[in-house]
Amino acid sequence: MTTADLFLQQAINGLSLGAMYSLLALGFTLVYGIMELINFSHFNVFMVGSFVAMVTLQMFGLSGQDTILTGLPLVGVMLVAFLASMTLCGAIGVAIERFLLRPLRAVKGPAAMITTIGVSYVLFNAVLLSIGADSKNFPNPLPPLTFAIGGAVLRLREILIWIISLVLMGGLTYFVQFTRLGKAMRATAQDPEAARMMGVEVDRVVMTAFFVGSALAGASGMIFGLYYNLSKVDIGFAAGLRAFTAAVLGGIGNVPGAMVGGVLIGLIEALSGQVVGTAWTDVIIFGILVLVLVFKPVGLMGRVAPNKS
Amino acid sequence: MYATAVNLLGRPFASLPPERRRLLALLVLAAAFALLPLVMDNDANTDAMANAMSYATLALGLNIVVGFAGLLDLGYAAFFAIGAYYYGIFTSFQVMPLWSDAWAPFAFLGLVQKINQGGPDLVHFTLSFWLALPTAALVTAFFGVLFGAPTLRLRGDYLAIVTLGFGEIVPIVARNVDSVTNGAAGLNGVQAPRILGYSFGVDALPYYYVGMLLVAFLIFVSIRLRDSRIGRAWMAIREDETAASAMGVNLVHFKLLAFAIGAAFAGMTGVYYIAKLQTATPEMFSFSVSSMLLVMVVLGGMGSVWGVVVGACLLQLMQSWFLPESTNVVRAFGEMVGSPWLMSVDLVHWTQMLFGLILVLMMLFRRDGLIPATRAIPALSFEAQHAEVRRGGFVNLDRIPHWESTPGNALEIRGVTVKFGGLTALNNVDLTVPAGGVVAVIGPNGSGKSTLFNAITGLVQAHSGSIKFHGAELLGLAPHEVLERGVARTFQNIRLFPNLTVLENVLIGQHSRLRTGPFAAVFHPPWTKAEEEGARKWALDIIGLFGNRLTPRANQTVSGLSYANRRRVEISRALASKPKILLLDEPTAGMNPNETLELAEQIKSLHEMGLTILLIEHKLDVVTKLADTVVVLDHGDKIAEGRPDEVRRNEEVLTAYLGRAARAALAETGNVA
Incomplete structure (x- = not known):
């Protein structure tokens, strides 16, 4: 491979990673936009999502990389796995909100954030205790179709990841922009007090944000499995930190910003891994987080700052 | 038998004065901890207890940052790591530069040795443990400032994620800079401490005693800091940053101080921990350490010094005794009922699960921790609850500077414009407050009155114009600098420090007039x-200005006070800063007519005492009674200025307040003010 091909290949990889981070970043951004809360449980909801997808695929008799499906069975199995992981993660998100965070909504200070850290730990250890710390094979039933772009290779996997991400992000954009609940969500993000007085049921909006954000984390977790062909109990931390950086980079609270930020972080990760070495990826990503927060806290796409005194 | 013991021990103990009692209790506690390992005589237990000491010191340090200053630090283990590697590198054979004569003075001081391992002469670092402790505190404090500086402007929740990142990066660096840290394999051959030629070696007992002394010292430092000007400033930041800054607390300075001191605790612990272990690997300082410390602080009680020590001891007890012991019990039970799952269970693996559950349950059911930092509020007696209303103002309060000592114009505001996005909140406003004057600013809601106060006190930045106070420019100063120059304010929506007492609130008002720094606070x-x-005495004098409305409540937290009393505390707090000018933002809002009258008289006597006053007020009788000049704002423009009776007749003012139609109707009936 020539250098140019290498970079093209990393750009393709970066786009897939970026799609994954975008979906994960949306959950951070939706919740932060509405409640000004960094939801640390999101890190491990993502991890749980990837295992739910893995178990679902295994239930179809798929185990490693050897069983290949095509046509309708492939589409069906993939769809079921995505839906299962999204639904279950959405339900976990709703439960966290309803039973653990809602009682704390009026409490000032870091109580809610500390709770999400605790929940993250519980999720992590629940998975750790039940299936262990070693990495697990993620079933990949995709046919090994590849397309050559110059010297770089575009696999079917990438196309699938891109399509699914585009569909989910498109759906979310439609939801936020045009539906009643989506408008209520944006109104709440701007000013919860005013939204409540205008008849918006804030409880429902918050719950929706948690459901949608967590469901997207579930999809993102499945993409992780498809991309790396594995899943592991500790994948939530690094992916979560990167997705959060993506949300901040795009302007936290800003839905298109999270999508753009995610793609940028994915590209940066893939390309910096090529140039500097993967050992330093976290340092680079984190450096970006600090630089953005210090010099441009509203992010690249800006944010309609909530009007809170 | 029991009764006899109580009589023999309890009676004399109860008859001691409280300070003596506390001292005695501490001595008994210290003696118990000192004797414990001798009684148990088991090296593994002593070792676990020595580790508990290091957790306690770390929890105490994290408590400074999280509990006192309210800065959620999720990467605190980074400072632990820096202290550890500092000691490890400077006592092991990891880093050995070539020997040159420049090293000779260090060799003379005993910091390095010349060694030869076949080849050129090399430098071997031999930093003493006892020297490493204080220097590690300094080194990590420096890193605390370094990590803190870029993040302190961030809101609290961003700070959490940035510190989380720092906490990740330090072990990554340690893992990847092999030449200095020996990478993932870790530093080896770290020197054990020596004292008078005796090496501590690997026996846990001497480490336990050193750890105990370290805990005692850091408890002492924590308590001294908490009860000082420094601790009050931190708690003010934790409770309300904006109000803290407006009351003279330099936010950047004090947040960095919290980071530095918290980091210093961790640095010293790092030295202790590594000296005991004699090795250091990057895994020892991962996120799980930071989060375990957070669990300790949350369990014990954020901000509670004894609480976090208890939290650390409890969690260590859980990990090293309770879980292994109950594993045996569960396994025995499993054998009894014949359950292979129960027979193979290892509850030690459940440690982190329990950490998570503790965090969640504590936040839901006991947010203040096992030993809450805020004391119970003493109940008021019937007499104390019934305030004797002191009418006709109050007696003199010394130490408030009299305006006659600085005559001329106190405040000169020229052409000040403030914009929020497309909205012009203040448009080219001029205003003069002569020294010794009482100027009232009135205007409909949204006319820019509070924005004017915010611009004067540095809470919002004016786009143009100038605000001179006794000739010196205030524009561009930080809120605490404005206060230092003698401009104190109250807030329209009352911004007290809700979980602090009346006395503490007023003491924070004095912050900028006191000099105690961290060292003076600790060493007294x-x-x-x-x-x-x-x-303290002066704060009580100020509180006493309001008759016995506040005095009996001096030790109550302000969150439990009535609305009117909170207003009084806020005025007391502003007075405590010895201002030349007092900016009162709707001081009588929400008060009943009697309370309003009482406060109006008190404001008048503040003026007679020598204070210049700038006042925002809606109640026109108060304005007429107090003000010699009234300024009227409307939609950010100054539309009138003059004596109260002139302004009341002003056409534009009436239109602004009543609207055009009502104004015309009034004019027709000839009923103009």
């Missing part, structure tokens, strides 16, 4: 003692 030189006593 005589002048600090005198300063603190004076400050």
Whole structure:
């Protein structure tokens, strides 16, 4: 491979990673936009999502990389796995909100954030205790179709990841922009007090944000499995930190910003891994987080700052 | 038998004065901890207890940052790591530069040795443990400032994620800079401490005693800091940053101080921990350490010094005794019922699960922790609850500077414009407050009155114009600098420090007039003692201005006070800063007519005492009674200025307040003011 091909290949990889981070970043951004809360449980909801997808695929008799499906069975199995992981993660998100965070909504200070850290730990250890710390094979039933772009290779996997991400992000954009609940969500993000007085049921909006954000984390977790062909109990931390950086980079609270930020972080990760070495990826990503927060806290796409005194 | 013991021990103990009682209790506690390992005589237990000591010191340090200053630090283990590697690198054979004569002075001081391993002469670092402890505190404090500086402007929740990142990066660096840290394999051959030629070696007992002394010292430092000007400033930041800044607390300075001191605790612990272990690997300082410390602080009680020590001890007890012991019980039970799952269970693996559950349950059911930092509020007696209303103002309060000592114009505001996005909140406003004057600013809601106060006190930045206070420009100063120059304010929506007492709130008002720094706060030189006593006495004098409305409540937290009393505390807090000018933002809002009258008289006597006053007020009778000049704002423009009776007749003012139609109707009936 020539250098140019290498970079093209990393750009393709970066786009897939970026799609994954975008979906994960949306959950951070939706919740932060509405409640000004960094939801640390999101890190491990993502991890749980990837295992739910893995178990679902295994239930179809798929185990490693050897069983290949095509046509309708492939589409069906993939769809079921995505839906299962999204639904279950959405339900976990709703439960966290309803039973653990809602009682704390009026409490000032870091109580809610500390709770999400605790929940993250519980999720992590629940998975750790039940299936262990070693990495697990993620079933990949995709046919090994590849397309050559110059010297770089575009696999079917990438196309699938891109399509699914585009569909989910498109759906979310439609939801936020045009539906009643989506408008209520944006109104709440701007000013919860005013939204409540205008008849918006804030409880429902918050719950929706948690459901949608967590469901997207579930999809993102499945993409992780498809991309790396594995899943592991500790994948939530690094992916979560990167997705959060993506949300901040795009302007936290800003839905298109999270999508753009995610793609940028994915590209940066893939390309910096090529140039500097993967050992330093976290340092680079984190450096970006600090630089953005210090010099441009509203992010690249800006944010309609909530009007809170 | 029991009754006899109580009589023999309890009675004399109860008859001791409280300070003696506390001292005695501490001595008994210390003796118990000192004797414990001798009684148990088991090296593994002593080792676990020595580790508990290091967790306690770390929890105490994290408590400074999280509990006192309210800065959620999720990467605190980074400072632990820096202290550890500092000691490890400078006592092991990891880093050995070539020997040159420049090293000779260090060799003379015993910091390095010349060694030869076949080849050129090399430098071997031999930093003493006892020297490493204080220097590690300095080194990590420096890193605390370094990590803190870029993040302190961030809101609290961003700070959490940035510190989380720092906490990740330090082990990554340690893992990847092999030449200095020996990478993932870790440093080896770290020197054990020596004292008078005796090496501590690997026996846990001496480490336990050193750890105990370290805990005792850091408890002492924590308590001294908490009860000082420094601790009050931190708690003010934790409760309300904006109000803290407006009351003279330099936010950047004090947040960095919290980071530095918290980091210093971790650095010292790092030295201790590594000296005991004699190795250091990057895995020892991962996120799980930071989060375990957070669990300790949350369990014990954020901000509670004894609480976090108890939290650390409890969690260590859980990990090293309770879980292994109950594993045996569960396994025995499993054998009894024949359950292979129960027979193979290892509850030690459940440690982190329990950490998570503790965090969640504590936040839901006991947010203040096992030993809450805020004391119970003493109940008021019937007499104390019934305020004797002191009418006709109050007696003199010394130490408030009289305006006659600085005559001329106190405040000169020229052409000040403030914009929020597309909205012009203040448009080219001029305003003069002569020294000794009482100027009232009135205007409909949204006319820019509070924005004017915010611009003067540095809470919002004016786009143009100038605000001179006794000739010196205030524009561009930080809120605490404005206060230092003698401009104190209250807030329209009352911004007290809700979980602090009345007395503490007023003491924070004196922050900028007191000098106690961190070292004086810890070591209490005589002048600090005198300063603190004076400050407390004067704070009580100020509180006493309001008759017995506040005095009986001096030790109650302000969150439990009535609305009117909170207003009084806020005025007291502003007075405590010895202002030349007092900016009162709707001081009588929400008060009943009697309370309004009482406060109006009190404001008048503040003026007679020598204060210049700038006042925002809606109640026109109060304005007429107090003000010699009234300024009217409407939609950010100054539309009138003059004596109260002139302004009341002003056409534009009436239109602004009543609207055009009502104004015309009034004119027709000839019923103009």
